[in-house]
């Protein structure tokens with residue numbers, strides 16, 4: 001008897017489409033193992049499932065003295081260019097809008113301790129990341145996540161990344177309306193949508209409920225939505241101010257206004273039109289200029305807007321554009337407890353401190369949002385399932401992750417706050433200081449990122465420890481500052497929009513390299529990431545705590561009443577700001593200060609030898625290669641179904657593989673062919689069969705005829721023989737599709 | 753019973769007079785000097801900012817080594833992730849052998865010598881495999897309680913090692929947590945003796 005696996009156990013609990021996608025991915029892993037898939041195509045495939053590379057996965061590691069080979073078994077087996085199959089990687093898990101249920105937390109905790117190192121890491125895009133994951137564990141991990149409605153699809157790669165939304169949406173004091181259901185509809189609509197499969201780079205959307213606060217950060221997004229209400233004929237109409245072309249990265253861009261007001265029924269078609277324009281005109285080959293911000297800058301916002309409006313007119317109608325609006329009147333979050341008030345309950349000193357920084361009074365009287373301050377965005381599996389019980393007890397499923405790498409519990413009845421605090425504290429999650437200077441954001445940096453230059457997490461941990469130790473005596477002006485750290489110029493730690501930001505780089509002193517951080521001052525977190533900071537110079541990593549002390553002390557001494565940090569930096573100017581850090585910029589020799597030549601939390605002598613090739617901007621592969629790979633996986637699944645003695649399923653999968661292959665070919669000429677098999681077969685016939693482009697020199701139209709026959713006359717009850725025959729035919733059809741594509745030359749390129 | 757996908761054993765510190773941070777350079781050196789036979793060591797992860805959890809992790813391909821502070825009980829945790837063998841006794845033998853070997857490495861390390869001592873009369877054993885070892889309570893819904901079978905197999909095999917008076921108690925944890933056992937032995941044999949018996 002075959003072993004029972006998660007696939008069987010969870011068959012009833014996974015949504016069918018998610019289950020099927022995971023089977024396909026597993027099939028592609030197997031094909032890759034058999035050398036039947038191109039390495040770049042497989043790399044793209046796994047990235048689109050959130051299966052990312054991690055530092056040292058090229059098999060090289062610098063041990064402080066020299067670069068050494070890591071002797072993985074089957075060293076020649078790879079999962080992408082220069083990426084060893086058996087090397088552990090990172091799994092990114094999408095959490096749209098950061099919204100989580102208690103049950104999802106349970107499963108996240110379980111997969112973290114069985115497949116990772118037992119640590120869940122919250123990212124600056126409200127995702128989770130697990131590190132040190134083996135690729136062979138990923139399909140079962142995905143199944144377990146799918147069983148509670150979580151997908152990893154398009155968590156990485158050149159796709160629509162996690163759609164972020166204010167963690168306070170729906171309970172916020174200043175919002176225009178709750179942006180949550182819109183962001184959810186947006187995420188669902190674009191997930192796997194045909195029009196978002198051919199982007200030159202990743203695409204990050206965000207939703208925000210108001211203009212003045214920070215949470216949504218729409219100004220630094222590829223596509224950002226700010227809730228607005230206008231009056232039309234005496235009636236209130238909901239919509240969004242839409243921004244496009246923002247982004248951090250090496251060259252930060254402030255987003256431009258695409259539309260002052262897009263009514264709610266138009267946001268999805270407009271996003272689809274934006275996607276099409278980006279897919280069609282965005283840069284594909286030069287990955288450094290492929291984000292939409294470069295296209296908007298190149299065309300100018302007026303021309304870009306015109307193109308989007310024109311594109312919108314050509315879109316075939318889709319019911320999904322507005323279907324979700326019918327559910328909006330019923331959209332609500334339910335608290336688990338009635339509203340109550342904090343009426344002088346006896347509480348600890350720790351509670352008071354925590355209450356000041358970690359509790360936000362909701363718009364709804366008697367309720368608060370509690371921020372669980374996660375150090376460096378980390379929490380253990382064990383903490384997570386206690387946290388899920390705490391959630392069940394106090395707030396039910398009203399849990400969200402935040403872009404500041406924390407978790408919030410919403411709808412806490414106020415009189416529960418003291419006991420909730422004690423319960424969080426008992427599991428090490430009662431740290432005060434959420435959203436203050438001690439709550440430092442950091443990207444993974446050299447800990448796990450292939451592109452990391454300096455240790456952003458090591459530095460963040462050091463600063464957090466030092467600042468927490470003196471937090472009681474810190475002046476208020478300093479307490480509210482934001483510190484954000486990236487391990488390199490790619491800005492995943494969002495350093496551009498913090499008061500005091502850092503990104504990793506290096507300098508040479510004598511024969512040695514020294515880890516450094518570029519200091520970026522005066523960025524603005526509020527007003528949806530309203531402005532970017534000023535880079536003033538690079539200092540050795542080990543001096544950063546002193547640099548922070550120097551800058552903040554000067555600010556406290558010199559600030560005018562009510563003057564913000566941004567205003568102060570603006571007033572003193574770049575030259576003076578640089579002079580603040582000048583004393584730290586001098587590089588000592590190795591002999592004078594050897595500890596300067598290693599990074600925080602890492603005693604190895606610093607080296608750049610471990611930097612690999614990042615996968616954020618991966619490989620250039622054709623759209624055809626990606627789509628034909630899915631067809632091949634479907635054919636592979638058909639074989640598996642036949643082995644499992646299920647000829648009906650084998651037959652239907654073999655047919656689906658031919659349709660997918662035909663679609664891949666058609667889409668080299670006609671992107672909008674859609675999903676209908678009738679339409680695909682028709683287009684295939686007209687474009688490739690009738691023109692004889694698909695014909696084999698000897699077999700002529702035979703392979704194409706396989707598709708037509710099965711399409712026109714499906715076998716109502718295929719036996720094993722019939723299914724087997726159809727599988728053989730589908731494989732021949734797919735082969736012929738490859739030959740045809742190389743003959744006619746597909747020209748649609750995508751990048752990971 | 754089939755070997756679990758992952759298995760861990762944690763021995764508790766009797767003495768620990770070093771800051772957990774001091775394990776970082778030690779673990780980096782272990783990687784450089786390739787001190788663990790038959791295992792590929794990869795990297796060191798610093799989680800000491802997490803309260804009541806793993807503090808410093810030496811990540812390997814086959815196994816992780818953790819200075820673990822969970823439950824307020826500092827210990828040396830060995831997590832076997834791959835190549836556990838075909839059945840539970842084999843998985844236990846592999847995991848214990850490597851865990852004990854790592855204790856010996858830590859206790860005799862040039863930088864740690866004399867600064868730590870681990871107890872061998874108590875340990876926590878975890879079967880990290882909810883598919884084959886679901887954590888159902890004996891009276892729970894599952895008719896085949898993997899926990900009971902695992903417990904008797906563990907007791908039988910650990911008896912050979914730690915003496916027949918060893919007790920293996922199933923920890924009454926939540927069903928979401930992995931199946932967990934506490935080992936208690938009347939005496940604390942030294943590591944070499946235990947390794948010799950394996």
Ligand code: SF4
Nearest residue numbers: 443449452487488492
């Ligand atoms: S900023 Fe650089 S180091 Fe940090 S995660 Fe992004 S690419 Fe990696």
